[in-house]
Amino acid sequence: MELWDIYDKNKNRTGRTMKRNDWCLKDDEYHLTVLGVVRNLEGKYLITKRVMTKAWAPGWWEVSGGAAMAGEESEDAVQREVLEETGLDVSKAEGGYMFTYHRENPGKGDNYFVDVYRFTMDFNESDVKPQEEETDGFCLATLLEIQELAAKGIFLHYDSIKKVFE
Numbered sequence: 175m176e177l178w179d180i181y182d183k184n185k186n187r188t189g190r191t192m193k194r195n196d197w198c199l200k201d202d203e204y205h206l207t208v209l210g211v212v213r214n215l216e217g218k219y220l221i222t223k224r225v226m227t228k229a230w231a232p233g234w235w236e237v238s239g240g241a242a243m244a245g246e247e248s249e250d251a252v253q254r255e256v257l258e259e260t261g262l263d264v265s266k267a268e269g270g271y272m273f274t275y276h277r278e279n280p281g282k283g284d285n286y287f288v289d290v291y292r293f294t295m296d297f298n299e300s301d302v303k304p305q306e307e308e309t310d311g312f313c314l315a316t317l318l319e320i321q322e323l324a325a326k327g328i329f330l331h332y333d334s335i336k337k338v339f340e
Contacts, residue, residue, distance in 0.1 A: 177244035178205045185274070185287055191244045197283030204276065204285045208252040209239035209331065211272075211292045211338050212262060218314040219339065220260060220302065221329075225310045233310070235323050236330040239288075248289040256293070260312070261303025267293035275334050288331075292338050 176194035179187045183202040192198055192205065199205065212220045219237070226232045238259040242251035249271065256264050269292045276287045304312050313319075317339050324332035 176241075178241055179244045180204070181206060181287060194241065199283045199285050201278075201280065201285075204287050206242040206248060206251070206287050206289065207239060208242060208248055208255060208289045208291065209237050209335060210252040210256040210264060211237045211290070211335070212256060212260070212264060212267070212297075213292070213294050214298065214314060215294070215296050216314075218316055219320060220262070220297075220312060221315050221320065221323075222259065222304060222309040222312045224330075225308060231330055234328045234330050235313075235320075237335070249291070252289065252291045259305045259308055262295070262297060262301065264291075264293040264295065267295035269293045272338050288334070290335050290338050 177191040178194060180190045180192055180199065181204045182188055183204070185204070188203070221235045221237060224232055224234050224236060238256045239252070240255040242248060253265050256262055272290045272292050274287055274289050276285070278285050299314060302312055320329060320332070320339065323329040
């Protein structure tokens with residue numbers, strides 16, 4: 175069973191945990207998620223397309239990410255998520271933590287912090303090994319291509335993370 179730490183409004187662990195997707199959080203309680211933006215030396219960004227079986231936003235484009243496990247540090251979580259979803263090891267890549275944003279969903283039990291990272295490393299399409307259960311393909315996209323997907327409303331989190339592409 176996957177457990178997530180519960181954080182307070184100041185992003186401090188409370189010492190309590192919740193089961194994955196058990197939306198039980200009270201107001202001012204949060205779980206932690208991470209996003210890892212990965213770009214190559216040509217300045218193109220690795221984006222993945224969500225499988226059509228996803229309950230939320232199937233077929234949309236996104237960057238790698240997911241929830242931090244209980245006891246897991248943010249940086250370890252983003253490295254794990256990027257590796258699981260793309261096969262790329264960003265542990266020695268240039269870059270790192272950029273910023274945090276949060277979402278409040280009153281009455282839904284699903285409030286969360288999102289730690290956003292950007293990594294730059296030497297890789298090409300042949301190095302990417304997408305996680306088939308999670309992704310329906312990938313693309314090395316320019317900023318303009320990402321902005322076009324966002325304008326169509328099919329790029330997850332773009333408004334919240336667009337400054338990481340600058």
